[in-house]
Amino acid sequence: MRVTGVIQAGGKSTRMGGQPKALMELGGRRIIDRVADVVRAVTDDLLIVTNTPELYASLGLPMVPDVFPDHGSLGGIYSGLRAAPGDAAFTVACDMPFLSSEVARLVVDRAALADVIVPTSGGRLETLHACYAKSCLGPMESKLRQGRLRIAGFFDEVRVLAIPEEEVARFRDPDLIFMNVNTPEELARARELLATLEVP
DSSP states (O other): OOEEEEEEOOOOOGGGTTSOGGGOEETTEEHHHHHHHHHHHHSSEEEEEOSOGGGTGGGOOOEEOOSSTTOHHHHHHHHHHHHOSSSEEEEEETTOTTOOHHHHHHHHTTGGGOSEEEEEETTEEOTTEEEEEGGGHHHHHHHHHTTOOOGGGGGGGSOEEEEOHHHHHTTSOHHHHTOOOOSHHHHHHHHHHHHHHTOO
């Protein structure tokens, strides 16, 4: 089964003062480069969903715009899945600096088992670190046209396989893996965490 990696970079970064959060540096590398390296390692090909392609041209990756602009993360997931050459799309947010290839592989390796493969953390479904099959497109589009933008809003219409938090935790602290960097404070916190992770 062919799985396309999709990086969601369609947000407006309003909480980062308008600066694209994915381009912030962490340990001398941009967050989006860290994300791309992990996703590239576990998928067959890779694309970015963005409405500002000029910001990400340096990555040399295919880019697609939102099909439904201003329809939140669900719109971005739909756009990436629709454009994906693969049978499914492993979709992640662009601002997750501590992704783990082992945990990403936990999700991707099960892509054929259900329509949505999603890890859990703290009782939440981590829907922006999940694999979506092409069979999700119809239910997603229906919700988007109704203006119902909750990502999990279509899950009752498809087969969902949730990965228990304990499986994730075997590789790395789930709070770290699924951490987003949305604000200057979170960026500062991520830099502190990186320093502790890189101590030999």
